[in-house]
Amino acid sequence: MNGRLYLVPAPLDFGCAVPAPLEQALPLATLQVAARLSHWICENAKSTRAYLKRIDAVVPLATPLQQQVLTELPREVHKKGDHGPGFDAAPLLAAALQGQDVGLVSEAGMPAVADPGSSVVRAAHALEVAVVPLVGPSALLLALAASGLNGQNFAFVGYLPQDAQERVQRIRQLEALALKTGQTQLCIETPYRGEALRRALVQTLQHNTRLAIASGLTLQDAQIASRTVKAWRQHPEPLPDAPAVFALGR
Structure with a gap:
């Protein structure tokens, strides 16, 4: 069976001097799902690791941070967007096709809304990978x-x-x-x-x-x-x- 693609929202404090308390910005249920994932598709691996570290302080990660598998979207996706044809995101979902649940995360807010990620969601539907949006700030x-x-x-x-x-x-x-x-x-x-x-x-x-x-x-x-x-x-x-x-x- 295929894994699922979870759309994991991030807090809206990216780039701000003082971060918001994570447990106030995101529901516990969202943090619990994120904490058990070990495969991620993201904009930036460094900022995603920092986000996972914040999650770990609230809900311990099931997989240690050093063992998390983070795959960045290509730079051209950031510059030109990925809501149209021209970029095939299917290879990024290889882990999902092997039964692993995968998280999609952006720098802030809901991925694929005012941020890259729609190509990954589109590819998931084409591959019959269930897409599960989690609750969080937009x-x-x-x-x-x-x-x-x-x-x-x-x-x-x-x-x-x-x-x-x-x-x-x-x-x-x-x-x-x-x-x-x-x-x-x-x-x-x-x-x-x-x-x-x-x-x-x-x-x-x-x-x-x-x-x-x-x-x-x-x-x-x-x-x-x-x-x-x-x-x-x-x-x-x-x-x-x-x-x-x-x-x-x-």
């Missing part, structure tokens, strides 16, 4: 729920362009769609570029458009605010150095 859904914006109709658009002119054009496109259809538009940014995106959104969007920004979700210093752009212009304080989700709509 920054997108937490931010949407806390935004006061339309949670019945929304779209996640990933990262906006880094080029200033292209970014302004994209912001205007998303705003036009949101105002016309009522569909909330969600995007994300890394901590070191979050403040630049905040400024671009506040400067570009119409004053009555609503903008919600959620940073450091699940952390003690989490900040969540939802205001009209006009009100944001009256609150020019910069974002803290933490991962952020941006939502705009009406």
